[in-house]
Amino acid sequence: MPTDRATVPRSRSRLRWPVEPAQGGWYTAAEHAAVDALLAESDNWRIGWKAAVGVAAFEEAFAVYTGSRCAVAFNSGGTALEMLLRCLHLGPEDEVVSCAVNFVGPHLAVIGQGARLVLAEPALPTLNLDPADTERVLSARTRAIVVTHWNGAVCDLRPFVELAARHPHPVHGPPRVIVDAARACGGRSPSGARVGAEGWATMFSFESKKLMTTLGQGGMVTTNDAFLAERLRQLRTYGGTQEWGTNQMMTKAQAAVGLVQLARLDEMNDARIARAHQRTTLLSDVEELTPPPTLPDRQHLYYRHNLLVPETWAGRGRDALMETLAREYGVGSIISDRPAYLFHRRVREHVGGRSCPRAERLIDRLLCPCLHPRIPAADEQQITDAIRQATAQVARTYPAP
Structure with a gap:
């Protein structure tokens, strides 16, 4: 069942922060x-x-x-x-x-x-x-x-x-x-x-x-x-x-x-975890957004900082939030990762119509705004503020239950 839904915002010309960082681990x-x-x-x-x-x-x-x-x-x-x-x-x-x-x-x-x-x-x-x-x-x-x-x-x-x-x-x-x-x-x-x-x-x-x-x-x-x-x-x-x-x-x-x-990996991961936890804390009172779990019994490295919107926003509401972030605030985000049979011809033909409904429902609620430890603290604050404000705007059209 192919769809034409984009995995990144369609309004990309105004992005101040990209849909995702081009480099993860950084060099010294x-x-x-x-x-x-x-x-x-x-x-x-x-x-x-x-x-x-x-x-x-x-x-x-x-x-x-x-x-x-x-x-x-x-x-x-x-x-x-x-x-x-x-x-x-x-x-x-x-x-x-x-x-x-x-x-x-x-x-x-x-x-x-x-x-x-x-x-x-x-x-x-x-x-x-x-x-x-x-x-x-x-x-x-x-x-x-x-x-x-x-x-x-x-x-x-x-x-x-x-x-x-x-x-x-x-x-x-x-x-x-x-x-x-x-x-x-x-x-x-x-x-x-x-x-x-x-x-x-x-x-x-x-x-x-x-x-x-x-x-x-x-x-x-x-x-x-x-x-x-x-x-x-x-x-x-x-x-x-x-x-x-x-x-x-x-x-x-x-x-x-x-x-x-490798010698610097723990240091880089610690910085990423700290930045992700900071973002989660700053967004903790935005009731429409479910942040990624902290997983106290193991280590979550936050390769991306996943946000889930309410079920009533699934699809169009989530897309509206991504577009609002990109068009009005310059914040890029990505949907990571849609079931491959929805967009990849070879996988779709191979699975032959079999699908995973739960995966599709969850991915329709997911967006991952740009996160990286080296984004300046002032920029991170602007990104977090943008997520908060854009969510409030979208909530006027797609109210949470």
Whole structure:
């Protein structure tokens, strides 16, 4: 059921603050120094840009940080997830469950590996994958459950591990719990573990907008399965001497910047969390808006600051708020993330008319105004004031129940 609803305001010419930041993790003199040192070193024809040593150092540091046994770097989070799924040797009868509220990338990765994508509903308050609805759609053909820490709200993986144990595949055993942590690098789960230490494997992205970034692209897989880690290393470097593979290596410049970013990740995340909590506090008396949960039993990293409008505003009222923010106050916002079957032809054809009504209802209430720790405090106050005033304006037309 395609729709033409925009995911960003249509009135973008007056935006003072963009729909979302172009860079998540920011750079300091340390990142610049790391790149300058590599430029000087790699200009030597005997040394060049061979990446192995530098990438290995980044992988080792990342594994230690996350508390995982192994870390394998890739040139992007997307290719990392594709190769992870490839290790399952999926066929057209195999099913992979994923949340309908999600970035399109994981869904396309499943389809691209030849498996059947099965969408399940999100759960409030996080909009992460709902364990109860996941159990509803599990079958004897389920090979994996992809659990996304959506917009930085760390998901409790234990219910999914238990579900997998109770619903084994007749040939391959319990479905693999694969974690998409593209927007949750540095988080902690309710068990106290770092994101990346639990599940069969966890994918991270270091794309420009992410919580830490390696020159605009890059990715990592963490796992406690040494055999899987070795298979991934072969896949990213032409398959070793025996198997199919391709070149998906991270560069040593990305790895060098990644080491610096990793050392600063907690500092950057703390700043983001503090800014998000400040915004939530400042909007706490706006009864029409439901802010993102604080999740005291785990770490919410607020990749985006999600706001939900009342059910009576769903769709048109929410769109009116986004347009008012953009047109009259210059505040950009984004809808993150509409079910992909609503706008992506390949996903729509693949799911064949199956839908997730709860996901659609929730997404029709969602907007994410621009948030970043480096927005000046005075600007943040103006953004918060704009959200308050725009909401009051829209409430005259779309009153809350």
